[in-house]
Every structure is written in C-alpha cells, then in structure tokens.
Amino acid sequence: MTTVQGSAGRSGVPISIRNVSKVFGEDTEKPFRALSPVDIEIPAGQFISIVGASGCGKSTLMLMVAGLLKRSSGEILCDGKPVDRPITNVGIAFQDHLLLDFRTAFENVMLHADIRGLDRETVAARARELFQQLRLEHAMNKYPRQLSGGMRQRVSLIRTLVHEPDVILMDEPFGALDALTRLQVRTDLEQLWLRRRPTVIFITHSVEEAVGLSDRIIVMSPSPGEVVDDITVELPRPRPIVLGDAPEFASYVDRIHQHFERMGVLHGVTPQTRMAS
Ligand SMILES: Nc1ncnc2c1ncn2[C@@H]1O[C@H](COP(=O)(O)OP(=O)(O)O)[C@@H](O)[C@H]1O
Ligand SMILES: [Mg+2]
Numbered sequence: 001m002t003t004v005q006g007s008a009g010r011s012g013v014p015i016s017i018r019n020v021s022k023v024f025g026e027d028t029e030k031p032f033r034a035l036s037p038v039d040i041e042i043p044a045g046q047f048i049s050i051v052g053a054s055g056c057g058k059s060t061l062m063l064m065v066a067g068l069l070k071r072s073s074g075e076i077l078c079d080g081k082p083v084d085r086p087i088t089n090v091g092i093a094f095q096d097h098l099l100l101d102f103r104t105a106f107e108n109v110m111l112h113a114d115i116r117g118l119d120r121e122t123v124a125a126r127a128r129e130l131f132q133q134l135r136l137e138h139a140m141n142k143y144p145r146q147l148s149g150g151m152r153q154r155v156s157l158i159r160t161l162v163h164e165p166d167v168i169l170m171d172e173p174f175g176a177l178d179a180l181t182r183l184q185v186r187t188d189l190e191q192l193w194l195r196r197r198p199t200v201i202f203i204t205h206s207v208e209e210a211v212g213l214s215d216r217i218i219v220m221s222p223s224p225g226e227v228v229d230d231i232t233v234e235l236p237r238p239r240p241i242v243l244g245d246a247p248e249f250a251s252y253v254d255r256i257h258q259h260f261e262r263m264g265v266l267h268g269v270t271p272q273t274r275m276a277s
Helices: 058-065 105-109 111-116 120-133 149-161 179-196 207-213 247-262 271-276
Strands: 015-024 032-042 047-051 073-078 090-094 167-171 199-203 216-220 227-232
Touching (some): 015 058, 032 058, 032 073, 032 227, 047 058, 047 207, 058 073, 058 167, 058 199, 105 111, 105 120, 105 149, 111 120, 120 149, 120 179, 149 179, 207 247, 216 247, 227 247
Parallel strands (some): 047 216, 090 167, 167 199
Antiparallel strands (some): 015 032, 015 073
C-alpha cells in the first residue's frame, strides 16, 4: 500500500460547536426540536464521525456548521471566527454525488476553479494528481453516465478535495454504494485525507465505517439528538481495507452497538446473541 503522508503539512482548522441546538418552526404553533444542545470541540485536522439513528439531527447539525441553516441556540466557531453565514473554505459531499451530466468527470472537478475563480492551471494539476491517485485517469474524459456508481462517487470526492479546503463536511457520502465499493472508497478517502489532514466531519450510519476512518466518534441519541459518547479511536493509519475481526477494531464497534442497543436503536446485538445467531 502506498502512503501519501502529508508532506504539505497540516491544513485543517479547529471547529467549536457550543451549546448548539435546533428547533424547527420556532415561531409556529408546532415547534419541533430536531437537536438537543450539543457541545463538540474539534481540534484542527481531526477526522471526526457522527453516528446516530436516522432523524436524530445529524444533517441538521452539519448544515449549521456549514452556515447554511440558522441555529436556535449556541455558537459555532470555525478557525476561531463565528459562523453566521456559509463558510467558504469547505468541501461538502452528500450521498448523492451531484455531478453534472453534461460535464466530463474532469470538468466536473474543475467546477470549483470556475465557481471560485481559482487559477485553472493549478487546480487542473491537482485534479490530475487526484485522478491518478484514485486510479481514475481513464475516467477523466468520460461523462457521469459512462461511469459506475463507485467511480462517480470517487470523482465527487476529488471535486470535494481539489481546492484543498480546510474543512470537509460529508453527509453519508457512501450511502448509495455497494459494500465492496464502499470499502475501496473509504480507503481512498483516508489516503486523500492523510495528504493534508483537513478537519473532517463525517456523518454515517455505518459504525464500521466510522471506526475505520475516524480519530474520534460522536455517538448521538435518537431524536432530538444529544451526545451520548465521545470515543477516541486509537488505531494506526493507514488502516487496512478489511478491518474484520481485529480485536481493537471490534471493541470500538461493540461499544457503539451497545449504546444503540441500550437506546433501543438496535436490538439483539450483544456479542452473546451474535454468536448464538
Ligand atoms: N427543514 C425542516 N423542517 C422541519 N423539520 C425538519 C427539517 N429538516 C429536518 N427536519 C426534521 O428534523 C429531524 C432531524 O433531521 P436530520 O437532521 O435530517 O436527521 P438525520 O440526518 O440524523 O437523519 C427529523 O425529524 C427531520 O424530519
Ligand atoms: Mg441525514
């Protein structure tokens, strides 16, 4: 395995989430609390995952960090500055790859250069490097419809990273991929992240994926979400593509599953029941 350890130095910025909560329809007769007050201090360059049941407020929290949704309480600081409008030096990735059909893979990646008015040559050079690193050179001049789901998602990853953002926000980016492709893209993401170590907030409902990727995992309760555990993952990097039964890996996964079982999100996941089944 080739490692591309960050020769360019670290580039992430710290993010502070302080007492941040969300009530939708605050001024209506039926306000809905989507997120309980949450405190998370994220150091520069940390890869942090948020796991929790569907509807617990993960996407809501991410949109508030991005400055795309108003908070109901608290404050968010990105690199020490209050977030009260959309943050700019950010790469955002969603489950849907959102590539434009009428642009080739390469030109989709170059969107950032066009939209942000960046130097095309510099961005093109980085883009080529990233295509190469993800073994996608052959796909550069193809249109999204000519690519597999996994390839499209990797092109989308390149687009998220090509302008070298300080912050990356990913909301279940691999949700639409099959299990094997998901493993590959997870490993590719780790490799890319190791180059510059931007600060990453990664939302997933795959516990294995969270443990495979993260420095730290925030476990949320069901709606309205609150933080129930904050776990530091001390596994060496780069992590193997198949984490399998390694005991250190399994103990993190179990710890999170236990939370979900206790909160009624999962049933019958204790090690004993799993062995019996
Ligand atoms: N714009 C909105 N207006 C009202 N309710 C919303 C809105 N966006 C999300 N919600 C509700 O807030 C809760 C949390 O949503 P979301 O953050 O998308 O959850 P998650 O990403 O954890 O699945 C859900 O019950 C959802 O239906
Ligand atoms: Mg969501």
